Amino acid sequence: MNILRKWRFWSAFLILFFCYFTIKPNFYENNSSNKINYGLDIQGGSSFLLELSEEVFKNNLLLKIASQLDLDYDLNSSINNGKIEIDSTQDLTKLTNLVLQSMGLTLNKKTEFISIIDIENQFFKKSISDMTLNAVEIIRSRVDFLGNKELSIQKTGLNRILLEIPGSLNQNVKEIISKTAKLNFHIEKNSFVDTILLENSETNESIRVMARPSLTGDYLQDASMQYDNNSPVVSFSLNKAGADIFGDLTAKNVGKRIAIVLDGTLISAPVVRNSITGGAGVISGNFSNEEANNLAIILKSGSLPTDISIIQEKQVGPSLGKEGVTKGVYASIIALIAITIFMIAYYKISGLFTAISIITCLLLLFSIMSLMNATLTLPGVIGIVLTIGMCVDANVLIYERIKENFLNNSDDPKNSGFNSAFITILDSNLTTLFAAIFLFAFGFGPIRGFSISLIIGIFSSLIVTYVVLKLFLEIVPIDKTGLKIK
């Protein structure tokens, strides 16, 4: 008994020390990683949720696989309904299950006319997940080039990217993150066979070119904005292989026009004057400074393997959050005072224990949040106020049980009352915890902050009740008439 009390005493001290040292970094302007993060809804800033198109990615992947099959196994395959189809009259003996498996494919259906091959689900999931991770780096590099230093970017789900930028937003961000940045060079061809017509509505330029690009942006090494006769242009350089192709291409097509196409849109179509062997070129096209700079950035960072779109965006000014936090702090303080007054009026000295428990509980909540580098959002502030409510509930349950034990003249009323009530508290808090965990798992944005506050709040409340409140109940002598000092 005595040992346990001693243990509690020192634990309570330990908690206070722990709180002091973990909360302290929050008050210093340093880059300690153990600080509470403020969500964008509090500090102001922008967030973008980007989605990479699964469909386009699958199509590109299928094209790649099909051409590989054709090349390696001498086949003539076509793509239909998101699957590879091969005429069964062809020699398929070399395409064993083992070969298919190594390429991440499965034989979907085989009749005497046709074989349908599909990408294996697991393999596809992994490919798309890898692709997203790759895209995260590309987007990060793009936004970095614009000079945003404190951005946070992460993959969420299979094919989504969450980008968060605190502070005011550079208007170019939206422009550069929503571009695939697929650069293609098409040679002019005046025929209706295998050609496409490209048009630029701004410059009224139009050109009929070969449908297949002669050179793609995959060979790009670098790009930068420069000035040509005082108008901004984008100069680019190709790697060795690209330079060879480009040299060859320009040599063969002197006098023809070459269309420079970005994400399917014609930028310009200059005439090839002579062969370009160094692998360096210039894209001009009525750019403003910003446009040229954005283009250089996205070309430099590389293209995305699929289409990208912004499916959610949010921009929060700084005033809303600050006001919200101030109000939340006032709400907490007033709630704390009101509850303390009520509890002291009702439970006398034990009401004071409740107030001390609540304060310790809040300290512990902040300290765990700092330690975990958790994010506090505006709904999270509500979660904190509800933590006060849970802490009070635990106290009330214990006091009522102890009172009852006093009335029933049981032996050791305080201890047995505390213990039986604590089981109830565990039961009831655990169910709230389940709800909070599922909210975290399925939630999005600031709502996650709410569940984080709530989850940590539940743990803090349990720990404080078990250590601090019990300590007070043990060392302060109280009696049955409303738990007053004897």
Place this chain on the structure above:
Amino acid sequence: MIDFFKYRKLSYMASSFFIVMTVIFILFKGLNLGIDFKGGFNVEVRSDLNNQELTDIFSRIDTSREVIVKREISSNVYSIRMESGVDDKLFLDAVKDKISNLTNIEILMSEYIEPTFSDDLIQNSIYALLSSIFVIALYVWIRFDWQFAFAGILALLHDVVLSIGFMSIFNIEFNLTMIAAILLIAGYSINDTIVLFDRLRTLSSQEDIKIDLPSMINSSISLNLRRTILTSFTTILALVCLVVLAPVNLTEMPIVFIFGVLIGTYSSIFLGLPIISSLNYESVLKSRDS
């Protein structure tokens, strides 16, 4: 001691009536879905203009979009919702462009959600609700008996449905925050019920006292009545502070939660425990004795 058990038929009837009315009401009136679940645009502005003036200004930006202006409780902050349509990509920038020219409107926050993404959010919210309820039921079943789990979940669903009805009746915007509120109401409801269950289990396991189930239910409720009232009272006290002082666009969450606390208190006393007796729990106790 108050005979709570006596009122069970009345409470069953009243609750069933309200549930049916709520479901009918929701079916006819629907929910005031926010952009989280419908997609579209939401702009929070501070302005001294009135509702109609703001509606006019925002409608003029793109006449094809429906505009709903709502004033946040006791503030000069307005939430302006605009539906999703063609050319969503550039619309938010167009809105900001237009509004930044006006000196009497300050944009505090702007948000766009693509309708396909809001479909995902609906799906995730349903998953969150169902899995929470499932795990809570499982936990109560493991810790108590299946009758307790059944009764607890019934009371919980009752609270959740009525809370959603409350939002529908008062035209409260149904968004992700409200999903959080509903989950919390579910947690609170089962929390309240479990405390009573614990009491009932303790009473029914005491060998020396042999009393019938209705009396045990009554004394479980009576013994815990003070706790139930005190906890509800202090929780509502904290929530009222939040209603008065909540971050401006979050005032509705504590209001819904206050309703949830009240209805949860009622349901644990008048539904949770009495339902157990209706589930033939008495025979379980008898077979345990013999």
